[in-house]
Amino acid sequence: MNAPAFDASTAGREVVARAEALARHSDSPDHYTRTWLTPAHRAAALQIAGWMGEAGMSVRTDGVGNVIGRYEATAAGATALVTGSHFDSVRNGGKYDGILGILVPLACVSELNRRGERLPVAIEVVAFADEEGARFQTSFLASRAFLGKFDTVLLERRDADGVTFEEAMRAAGLDPAAIAASPRDPETIAAYVEVHIEQGPVLLDEGLPLGVVTGISGGTRHLVRVAGASGHAGTVPMPMRRDALAAAAEMVVAVEARAKAVPGLVGTVGILKVKDGTGNVIPGEVEFTVDIRSGEDAAREAAEREVFAAFEAIAARRGVGVTARKNHAVRATPCSPRIQDLLADSVAAVGAPVRKLPSGAGHDAMVMAEATEVGMLFIRCGAGGVSHNPAETVTAQDVGLAVAAMLAFLRAPGLSASRAPAGSAPGPAFVRRPA
Numbered sequence: 001m002n003a004p005a006f007d008a009s010t011a012g013r014e015v016v017a018r019a020e021a022l023a024r025h026s027d028s029p030d031h032y033t034r035t036w037l038t039p040a041h042r043a044a045a046l047q048i049a050g051w052m053g054e055a056g057m058s059v060r061t062d063g064v065g066n067v068i069g070r071y072e073a074t075a076a077g078a079t080a081l082v083t084g085s086h087f088d089s090v091r092n093g094g095k096y097d098g099i100l101g102i103l104v105p106l107a108c109v110s111e112l113n114r115r116g117e118r119l120p121v122a123i124e125v126v127a128f129a130d131e132e133g134a135r136f137q138t139s140f141l142a143s144r145a146f147l148g149k150f151d152t153v154l155l156e157r158r159d160a161d162g163v164t165f166e167e168a169m170r171a172a173g174l175d176p177a178a179i180a181a182s183p184r185d186p187e188t189i190a191a192y193v194e195v196h197i198e199q200g201p202v203l204l205d206e207g208l209p210l211g212v213v214t215g216i217s218g219g220t221r222h223l224v225r226v227a228g229a230s231g232h233a234g235t236v237p238m239p240m241r242r243d244a245l246a247a248a249a250e251m252v253v254a255v256e257a258r259a260k261a262v263p264g265l266v267g268t269v270g271i272l273k274v275k276d277g278t279g280n281v282i283p284g285e286v287e288f289t290v291d292i293r294s295g296e297d298a299a300r301e302a303a304e305r306e307v308f309a310a311f312e313a314i315a316a317r318r319g320v321g322v323t324a325r326k327n328h329a330v331r332a333t334p335c336s337p338r339i340q341d342l343l344a345d346s347v348a349a350v351g352a353p354v355r356k357l358p359s360g361a362g363h364d365a366m367v368m369a370e371a372t373e374v375g376m377l378f379i380r381c382g383a384g385g386v387s388h389n390p391a392e393t394v395t396a397q398d399v400g401l402a403v404a405a406m407l408a409f410l411r412a413p414g415l416s417a418s419r420a421p422a423g424s425a426p427g428p429a430f431v432r433r434p435a
């Protein structure tokens, strides 16, 4: 007798139920927070490993606690389509961020296993142990370690309770020396694909369940300092003032105006501090942050130049000083056109409209792009597109469509075709590249 047909809505409901179950492994009884190597994190890892085993995968855990399930291809030793995402969270986060990128492909493998179907490529589902870095203020710790990149300086770092990184590893039964010992050979990876909740409102606004990501935005962060002259709020006449906050306010609006002028460009001032701010004193010094992002590095760099030129002009006109310090910069990561096309075909194959969009948030795919060609599939985010928040939500129907689309993607004949010589994919020497 034939196995019953695949039912996307059942698969979607099962994934959502699993996400709910995993969210119960939380560092806090009051909300969902799961940080690297806490008891809740280790319990979640065990649960994920159990589900991988049930789906017919061989399961291993690597040096930083990544859980890796492998479903073999028709032939032994085949290259692997690597797919996954993270199972740590921000504090008081949403239970679908990261998790969907593990559970959706897991549901696909489970279906293949049920049918007894093998593909020309092996499938590896990687549950990355730490992406948000909430416990040790790390950045992409797990995906970097997956590729054999690990900065041993981290071992000394302490969490909020004073526990060192190394102590946390040893308490979890992990050996720091094992991390760099087995870097993944990029030649064994066919491509990397990450399914992720959109974390924004674009698909929701357009009434679309799925999106194909064109690239992950690059971005810069600056700390800007405006120096004016403080004075008595009652005694200094308006024409004689050099108000740092009034100047900063104009600069904030200049960031917004410049970002609004170019589609795909975003600019944000998230922090603004008045030094010694007092109700009856003219602000003498103000600090604020500027975060500018775009999928196009050239567009972002042009915007930065113009924004800082505008700051200079505002400062000159108002007789204040302005200085800026860059404290973060990351270049955009384009998704592979080949993977985008395959994902678009798969989305169309399940009857959903194809919408391509950039990712404004960073993901493990940015790191994986240093080793192989990457792609991402977004799932519509409910509740106004809010993420990194307990209100984050998805529908089982959308998730079911994502499972069906990923299944179509994995079975696509084009996927096993030899990998395009992607310019972004460096040779085997990549593991020695400085951080």
Ligand SMILES: [Zn+2]
Pocket (backbone or CB within 6 Å): 086, 097, 098, 131, 196
């Ligand atoms: Zn995430």
